[in-house]
Amino acid sequence: xxxxxxxxxxxxxxxxxxxxxxxxxxxxxxxxxxxxxxxxxxxxxxxxxxxxxxxxxxxxxxxxxxxxxxxxxxxxxxxxxxxxxxxxxxxxxxxxxxxxxxxxxxxxxxxxxxxxxxxxxxxxxxxxxxxxxxxxxxxxxxxxxxxxxxxxxxxxxxxxxxxxxxxxxxxxxxxxxxxxxxxxxxxxxxxxxxxxxxxxxxxxxxxxxxxxxxxxxxxxxxxxxxxxxxxxxxxxxxxxxxxxxxxxxxxxxxxxxxxxxxxxxxxxxxxxxxxxxxxxxxxxxxxxxxxxxxxxxxxxxxxxxxxxxxxxxxxxxxxxxxxxxxxxxxxxxxxxxxxxxxxxxxxxxx
Numbered sequence: 001x002x003x004x005x006x007x008x009x010x011x012x013x014x015x016x017x018x019x020x021x022x023x024x025x026x027x028x029x030x031x032x033x034x035x036x037x038x039x040x041x042x043x044x045x046x047x048x049x050x051x052x053x054x055x056x057x058x059x060x061x062x063x064x065x066x067x068x069x070x071x072x073x074x075x076x077x078x079x080x081x082x083x084x085x086x087x088x089x090x091x092x093x094x095x096x097x098x099x100x101x102x103x104x105x106x107x108x109x110x111x112x113x114x115x116x117x118x119x120x121x122x123x124x125x126x127x128x129x130x131x132x133x134x135x136x137x138x139x140x141x142x143x144x145x146x147x148x149x150x151x152x153x154x155x156x157x158x159x160x161x162x163x164x165x166x167x168x169x170x171x172x173x174x175x176x177x178x179x180x181x182x183x184x185x186x187x188x189x190x191x192x193x194x195x196x197x198x199x200x201x202x203x204x205x206x207x208x209x210x211x212x213x214x215x216x217x218x219x220x221x222x223x224x225x226x227x228x229x230x231x232x233x234x235x236x237x238x239x240x241x242x243x244x245x246x247x248x249x250x251x252x253x254x255x256x257x258x259x260x261x262x263x264x265x266x267x268x269x270x271x272x273x274x275x276x277x278x279x280x281x282x283x284x285x286x287x288x289x290x291x292x293x294x295x296x297x298x299x300x301x302x303x304x305x306x307x308x309x310x311x312x313x314x315x316x317x318x319x320x321x322x323x324x325x326x327x328x329x330x331x332x333x334x335x336x337x338x339x340x341x342x343x344x345x346x347x348x349x350x
Contacts, residue, residue: 001289002066003195003268004036004091006073007100008117010109012199016100017069018237019260036068036090043265043276048287051280061286063276065265068094073121083128083189096193096225096271098264100233103212104201114198114212115219122170125189130165132186133158154182165190172224193225193271195264199233227271229263236260 005020007013014037021039043063052060072087083091091097099121101114140155157176161183164174170190171177177191178184196216200209213228220226232254239247239259247259256263269275273292278285 001063001268001272001274002068002093002095003098004068004070004094004096005098005100006070006091006121007199008073008102008121010106011100011102011117012104012233013100014069015233015237016098016197016199016231016260017067019231019233019240020067020098020264022240022261036070039067039069041065041067041261041265043287044262045276045287047276048278048285051278051285055280055282055285057280057282057285059284059286061284063287063289065268067098073124083124088128088189091189091192092187094192096195096268097189098268099194099196100199100231101196101216103198103204103209104234115215118196118216118219122190123168126165126168126170129171129186129188129190130162132188133162133165136186137162157182161188170223172226173222191225194227195267195271196220196226196228197231197264198228199231202232202235225271227267229267231260231264233260 005013005017007016017037017039021041041064043065045062048060048062068090070087070090072083072090099118101117101121102109102112103114105111137155137158140151140158144151144155157180161171161174161177164171171188172191174191176183177186177188198209198212198216200212209230213230217228220228235250235254236259239250240261242250251257251259258266269289274289275292276287277290278287280286
């Protein structure tokens with residue numbers, strides 16, 4: 001899973017990056033020109049710990065999440081100005097965006113306006129998509145006029161997308177942008193899944209934080225693939241550097257059950273509709289991510305493309321807790337077995 005952390009200048013997104021990655025320091029971006037900083041986080045899962053303790057494999061491979069701290073969004077979206085090609089090149093391949101909005105006072109930026117900042121970044125992404133659509137439309141329409149009728153469907157979809165973007169609406173409200181083979185390859189920014197994080201100062205009362213969260217939630221109500229949550233980036237960036245015992249103590253004082261890293265990873269899995277399954281044997285115990293609702297056959301294809309649609313002989317181990325296990329049993333109808341995160345099937349050696 002690869003996630004990009006975006007936000008307006010001064011939103012604290014680099015501090016959010018530190019809170020999520022722990023030891024990785026974002027680079028100094030003079031003029032916003034530096035390459036994104038990459039942080040890789042291994043996802044701790046007690047279920048994998050249990051399998052390792054039971055099987056004693058030679059190698060352990062957890063799921064990992066890659067975070068990129070990306071510059072390039074300024075909130076100054078207007079005709080003739082959109083996100084630059086360099087930033088676009090970093091954002092387009094991402095699975096989702098962690099969109100950081102400021103809710104702390106700043107001597108240089110003044111009082112915070114989380115909803116306004118969210119809208120400003122959204123508008124810049126919408127404008128960027130509009131530039132892409134118009135460029136492609138100009139070319140496709142000429143080709144259709146020359147007789148390339150096979151491009152007529154793409155032209156029609158692009159015209160619908162342009163109409164929506166002209167109205168200031170993100171393309172996540174236009175299903176073909178995500179579902180149609182004609183448009184999906186454009187990887188439009190305004191239809192990427194977003195986890196919006198309200199980066200709150202420690203001095204902000206809970207009631208004010210909730211009010212700001214609700215404003216953004218109301219604004220994106222009905223928008224698919226958008227979630228809204230909070231974060232105390234300054235404090236949690238420091239907590240991420242502490243020992244587990246010290247971190248738990250500080251989190252308890254902040255009325256938080258988990259640190260930012262674990263919380264945001266869980267939210268990201270929910271946002272992308274992903275679960276985890278495991279393969280285990282003497283050589284390796286490994287965690288894999290899989291789209292929720294997929295069958296065992298698709299899980300096999302995740303392990304190796306040659307196994308997609310072919311799975312015979314493995315035993316399954318349904319795990320409900322980290323301390324109990326059901327008896328091994330053969331998988332007789334893999335095409336009917338749906339992987340469920342709450343049960344956690346583990347594929348073992350035959």
